[in-house]
Amino acid sequence: MxxxxxxxxxxxxxxxxxxxxxxxLGLPTVSMGLLAVSMPPAQAIAIVIVPAIVTNIWQTFxxxxxxxxxxxxxxxxxxxxxxxxxxxxxxxxxxxxYTTIALGLxxxxxxxxxxxxxxxxxxxxxxxWVGGIVGLITGLISAATxxxxxxxxxxxxxxxxxxxxxxxxxxxxxxxxxLALGFNLTSAGLLSAATAxxxxxxMAASFAGMFIGQAVRTRLQPDVFRRWFQIGMIVLGLYLASxxxxxxxx
Numbered sequence: 024m025x026x027x028x029x030x031x032x033x034x035x036x037x038x039x040x041x042x043x044x045x046x047x048l049g050l051p052t053v054s055m056g057l058l059a060v061s062m063p064p065a066q067a068i069a070i071v072i073v074p075a076i077v078t079n080i081w082q083t084f085x086x087x088x089x090x091x092x093x094x095x096x097x098x099x100x101x102x103x104x105x106x107x108x109x110x111x112x113x114x115x116x117x118x119x120x121y122t123t124i125a126l127g128l129x130x131x132x133x134x135x136x137x138x139x140x141x142x143x144x145x146x147x148x149x150x151x152w153v154g155g156i157v158g159l160i161t162g163l164i165s166a167a168t169x170x171x172x173x174x175x176x177x178x179x180x181x182x183x184x185x186x187x188x189x190x191x192x193x194x195x196x197x198x199x200x201x202l203a204l205g206f207n208l209t210s211a212g213l214l215s216a217a218t219a220x221x222x223x224x225x226m227a228a229s230f231a232g233m234f235i236g237q238a239v240r241t242r243l244q245p246d247v248f249r250r251w252f253q254i255g256m257i258v259l260g261l262y263l264a265s266x267x268x269x270x271x272x273x
Contacts, residue, residue: 031061032221036074036228042252043078043229044236045243047190048176049252050229051075051201055169056130056259064122065114068169068204069213070221074229075201081233082194092192095182099154099161099175100199106162107203113167115211120271126168127264133173134256137249145181154178161200166207171200 035057042049051071058067083089093100114122145153161175179192208214 028061029221029224031058032070032225033228036225037232040078040229040232040234041236042232043082044233044238045240045248046236046245046252047082048172048193048197050078050233051197052130052133052170052172052256054225054229055126056256056263059123059126059263060259063119064126064169065119065211065213066218068114069208069215069218070225071169072201072205072208072214073222074225076198076205077226078229078233079194079198079201082191083198085194086187086191088188088191089195092188092195095150096154096179096192096196098151099158099178099196102155102158103162103165103171103175103196103200104158104203106159106164107166107200107207108162110163110166111207111210114169114207114213118167122167123267124264124271126170127260127262127267129164129168129170129173130260130263131257132260133170133176134253134260136173136177138253138257141177143177143181144183145178147182150182154182162203165200165204169204171197171204175200 035054036050038057039050039053042053054071054074055064055067058070113119157174157178161171161173164173165171175196176193179189179196184192205214
């Protein structure tokens with residue numbers, strides 16, 4: 024891996040860690056989007072996976088709500104793991120060349136949802152079956168793109184959690200999702216010694232960015248920060264999709 028790519032890994036994970044520290048999510052989404060500019064998504068996911076697992080475990084145990092979260096979210100968690108398992112091979116199969124297009128469109132759609140604050144509510148009596156379906160769809164998408172935010176995050180926002188509980192719930196969900204995705208990557212041979220150095224750099228940069236993000240979380244204007252973050256992700260997603268499509272048809 025060239026020094027320029029290591030520099031890209033450092034910058035991408037500093038920014039992704041900062042977003043995660045400030046908002047409670049975004050590390051795989053931001054880092055995947057930035058890394059996919061210069062490498063195939065399968066290679067990017069192999070670098071993203073370990074820092075994502077470790078930082079999410081950190082977030083999982085960062086609050087007092089773990090038991091209640093597991094009680095409420097087990098259908099979502101099981102559905103996500105099942106979807107990732109069912110779609111194993113999407114990154115290396117015959118449709119792998121479309122992955123960057125799918126990733127770019129997913130980033131843009133997710134950002135548009137966040138920017139315009141599309142929201143809905145899920146009644147407590149419906150949480151279990153809706154959560155299972157949402158998890159299955161999220162897992163299928165995650166296995167192909169490495170991103171687990173659609174439709175899981177809108178669902179988590181719809182079931183009525185307090186802010187700090189939601190942040191911890193995001194950690195629990197992303198921990199399970201990234202561990203399941205890690206098994207897929209290991210089975211496909213995508214995790215290897217070649218990813219060790221960039222993975223270590225990504226880990227250090229993630230934690231540095233996350234600590235900074237957590238330190239300034241209370242000083243940020245969250246709505247303003249979130250708005251510009253979503254706009255940036257729309258631009259990045261459309262760039263990735265259009266660039267990949269142009270290469271595909273050329």
